[in-house]
Amino acid sequence: xxxxxxxxxxxxxxxxxxxxxxxxxxxxxxxxxxxxxxxxxxxxxxxxxxxxxxxxxxxxxxxxxxxxxxxxxxxxxxxxxxxxxxxxxxxxxxxxxxxxxxxxxxxxxxxxxxxxxxxxxxxxxxxxxxxxxxxxxxxxxxxxxxxxxxxxxxxxxxxxxxxxxxxxxxxxxxxxxxxxxxxxxxxxxxxxxxxxxxxxxxxxxxxxxxxxxxxxxxxxxxxxxxxxxxxxxxxxxxxxxxxxxxxxxxxxxxxxxxxxxxxxxx
Amino acid sequence: xxxxxxxxxxxxxxxxxxxxxxxxxxxxxxxxxxxxxxxxxxxxxxxxxxxxxxxxxxxxxxxxxxxxxxxxxxxxxxxxxxxxxxxxxxxxxxxxxxxxxxxxxxxxxxxxxxxxxxxxxxxxxxxxxxxxxxxxxxxxxxxxxxxxxxxxxxxxxxxxxxxxxxxxxxxxxxxxxxxxxxxxxxxxxx
Numbered sequence: 001x002x003x004x005x006x007x008x009x010x011x012x013x014x015x016x017x018x019x020x021x022x023x024x025x026x027x028x029x030x031x032x033x034x035x036x037x038x039x040x041x042x043x044x045x046x047x048x049x050x051x052x053x054x055x056x057x058x059x060x061x062x063x064x065x066x067x068x069x070x071x072x073x074x075x076x077x078x079x080x081x082x083x084x085x086x087x088x089x090x091x092x093x094x095x096x097x098x099x100x101x102x103x104x105x106x107x108x109x110x111x112x113x114x115x116x117x118x119x120x121x122x123x124x125x126x127x128x129x130x131x132x133x134x135x136x137x138x139x140x141x142x143x144x145x146x147x148x149x150x151x152x153x154x155x156x157x158x159x160x161x162x163x164x165x166x167x168x169x170x171x172x173x174x175x176x177x178x179x180x181x182x183x184x185x186x187x188x189x190x191x192x193x194x195x196x197x198x199x200x201x202x203x204x205x206x207x208x209x210x211x212x213x214x215x216x217x218x219x220x221x222x223x224x225x226x227x228x229x230x231x232x233x234x235x236x237x238x239x240x241x242x243x244x245x246x247x248x249x250x251x252x253x254x255x256x257x258x259x260x261x262x263x264x265x266x
Numbered sequence: 267x268x269x270x271x272x273x274x275x276x277x278x279x280x281x282x283x284x285x286x287x288x289x290x291x292x293x294x295x296x297x298x299x300x301x302x303x304x305x306x307x308x309x310x311x312x313x314x315x316x317x318x319x320x321x322x323x324x325x326x327x328x329x330x331x332x333x334x335x336x337x338x339x340x341x342x343x344x345x346x347x348x349x350x351x352x353x354x355x356x357x358x359x360x361x362x363x364x365x366x367x368x369x370x371x372x373x374x375x376x377x378x379x380x381x382x383x384x385x386x387x388x389x390x391x392x393x394x395x396x397x398x399x400x401x402x403x404x405x406x407x408x409x410x411x412x413x414x415x416x417x418x419x420x421x422x423x424x425x426x427x428x429x430x431x432x433x434x435x436x437x438x439x440x441x442x443x444x445x446x447x448x449x450x451x452x453x454x455x456x
Contacts, residue, residue, distance in 0.1 A: 008423035048301030
């Protein structure tokens with residue numbers, strides 16, 4: 001679908017997809033709407049340019065010049081959902097054959113089908129917006145829980161904070177809140193680029209005897225920030241180094257990728 | 267954030283009101299989205315007067331052909347941006363000249379200067395542009411340039427390939443991966 005909206009399909013591919021969409025595949029119409037919105041986002045990256053109020057006046061003047069009395073109401077059912085389209089077709093096919101009394105009933109059916117379709121379309125948008133909102137709420141709850149764990153770790157007795165410097169990414173940095181007596185730790189990351197697709201970042205606790213213990217995986221957001229809370233394994237032993245490496249998605253049992261952040265315990 | 271994420275019930279209500287013949291709704295739509303639409307027109311046309319004319323055409327079409335907006339195919343902002351882009355590209359082609367894709371930032375800086383005195387109510391639109399610009403900056407250079415050629419120049423994939431001197435398959439991959447990545451970044455940045 002991205003290629004379709006960006007006019008990057010061969011003619012045959014394009015025509016095939018156009019026919020498929022015209023057949024009323026609801027799922028693909030949804031994908032098309034999503035891809036169209038993303039493509040349109042390219043235009044939203046421009047700095048807004050405030051138009052002169054004169055442009056609105058010119059528009060309204062043109063409307064006045066071309067005004068048509070009894071302007072019809074909107075008829076947004078060209079892309080009717082299959083059920084609504086079938087109801088409309090059935091109603092229209094029988095329209096000519098029914099009595100005057102029945103015609104009124106059929107007309108009402110047509111209006112109801114149109115009304116239902118508009119409601120369906122709006123409901124689809126609202127469901128999409130609601131799903132996005134739910135996702136945002138979940139993300140915020142997750143962030144809040146992580147921040148609470150950071151606060152809990154900071155309150156633990158004997159807490160220490162270890163600075164990690166960028167290795168693979170020089171601008172990146174992190175702070176490790178280390179509270180082994182409470183069995184807690186938290187990593188606060190800044191200016192770390194999001195991992196490439198199929199990759200993740202993994203935190204390692206490296207002990208004085210060179211044993212690397214995986215402590216969890218994370219990604220950075222678009223702003224380069226991340227928070228990871230991790231339990232300190234019982235019996236870990238003295239921490240010598242904390243490090244973050246770039247690993248395959250899902251993480252690994254021992255470091256295999258490039259080290260991005262590292263800090264030694266003084 | 268994609269254009270889809272800027273959806274608000276108010277936009278849908280405005281489109282409904284416009285369809286019902288409410289001029290004040292058109293004025294509100296102009297106030298709310300006119301700056302974004304004019305930016306698109308200017309970027310495509312690289313000519314302030316032509317861009318003004320096209321924006322008037324777009325607003326009039328929103329009014330006169332309100333039946334063309336279908337909420338099942340996208341939200342109002344997506345529809346408006348797509349319409350502004352399409353009409354601007356049509357105008358550019360009718361003028362018989364294709365201004366080069368701007369490689370310097372001078373015209374964009376001029377746009378910024380023009381928008382600097384805008385009313386505070388457009389701060390949200392400015393924030394939106396910053397967010398999208400940051401997302402675009404996170405794309406690979408090839409992906410970003412291919413998308414910009416396709417969007418602002420209205421070039422087909424074969425034309426983009428010829429313009430950039432890249433194989434067709436590479437350009438298609440850049441466009442596809444760029445759009446997928448852009449959507450991912452905008453969602454993460456929500």
